[in-house]
Amino acid sequence: MNDKSSTNETNSTDDERWIDAVLGEHARLGKNDDELLLGRIERELQAPARRKRKILWRLAAAACFFLVATTIFWNIRGSGRDSGRLATAESETRGLDTEESLKPGQVKLTTQFPPSVIEGSPRPVHMPQLVPAPKGPPTMAVPKETVLLSKGKPVTSSDDFPIIGDLSMITDGDKDAGEGYFIELLDGLQWVQIDLEQSATIHALWIWHFHSQRRVYNDVIVQVSNDPEFRKGVTTVYNNDYDNSAKMGVGKDHPYIESNYGLLLNAKGVSGRYVRLFSNGNTTNELNHYVEVEVFGVPKP
Ligand SMILES: [Ca+2]
Numbered sequence: 001m002n003d004k005s006s007t008n009e010t011n012s013t014d015d016e017r018w019i020d021a022v023l024g025e026h027a028r029l030g031k032n033d034d035e036l037l038l039g040r041i042e043r044e045l046q047a048p049a050r051r052k053r054k055i056l057w058r059l060a061a062a063a064c065f066f067l068v069a070t071t072i073f074w075n076i077r078g079s080g081r082d083s084g085r086l087a088t089a090e091s092e093t094r095g096l097d098t099e100e101s102l103k104p105g106q107v108k109l110t111t112q113f114p115p116s117v118i119e120g121s122p123r124p125v126h127m128p129q130l131v132p133a134p135k136g137p138p139t140m141a142v143p144k145e146t147v148l149l150s151k152g153k154p155v156t157s158s159d160d161f162p163i164i165g166d167l168s169m170i171t172d173g174d175k176d177a178g179e180g181y182f183i184e185l186l187d188g189l190q191w192v193q194i195d196l197e198q199s200a201t202i203h204a205l206w207i208w209h210f211h212s213q214r215r216v217y218n219d220v221i222v223q224v225s226n227d228p229e230f231r232k233g234v235t236t237v238y239n240n241d242y243d244n245s246a247k248m249g250v251g252k253d254h255p256y257i258e259s260n261y262g263l264l265l266n267a268k269g270v271s272g273r274y275v276r277l278f279s280n281g282n283t284t285n286e287l288n289h290y291v292e293v294e295v296f297g298v299p300k301p
């Protein structure tokens with residue numbers, strides 16, 4: 001446990017009450033995923049940034065027969081520095097959030113989320129159609145065979161020697177906010193490229209650029225191809241370059257505020273071996289950063 005949590009001010013009585021409430025609800029629903037639930041509770045209560053906040057839990061029972069886990073939605077309110085922003089941000093799931101949206105053979109995609117740790121004062125962000133940070137974990141429906149394809153896979157970049165960090169940190173599974181968890185690339189338009197080492201049907205991408213400050217990255221463009229040079233057979237699955245400053249065409253997607261929930265993209269089953277992600281500085285500085293990129297899909301036989 002690091003020094004940030006040594007002055008833990010969480011009201012333990014409230015914590016215990018919440019845990020009791022959650023476990024009671026859990027038992028009432030007759031679900032069989034105690035380890036998942038307890039792990040989740042433990043992570044929340046140990047997260048340093050949560051120490052001054054109340055954690056409100058709400059359980060929702062998964063209605064579909066093929067879902068075995070209870071989905072836990074949670075929200076945070078209280079006296080944290082970013083809590084006002086979280087409380088006022090509109091819900092933005094960038095995906096599906098209702099059980100009715102699931103078709104047979106689909107499951108809700110989820111991932112491990114790092115704790116929210118906001119440092120410093122946010123700079124005002126003025127952009128058209130800016131998407132606020134999600135209030136809760138985003139999710140979307142994917143085929144039940146979907147797996148994480150990118151863990152530990154090799155990463156290359158237009159800037160092969162990052163100013164901070166190593167490119168391998170983009171696929172190492174660590175998503176924390178602080179020093180030692182993000183890489184910093186040169187200014188201007190830069191890309192990173194993940195080699196999945198085999199062609200796959202890609203259903204989703206989850207992207208964390210930098211989440212210890214409320215900021216927006218410019219010209220976020222995501223492409224998939226079987227060509228490592230991206231000269232042919234390129235599919236653009238996301239582009240929020242609304243003013244074509246990257247000169248790759250105007251994108252229809254909207255700039256978004258970074259958070260610990262990352263950006264969840266629906267890749268709609270595009271097929272390819274390589275994923276290339278562009279950015280062009282951010283609203284705080286001209287540099288480019290990544291904490292983690294996850295690619296989810298089904299390997300081709
Ligand atoms: Ca990482």
Ligand SMILES: [Ca+2]
Pocket residue numbers: 218219240241242243244245246
């Ligand atoms: Ca732009």
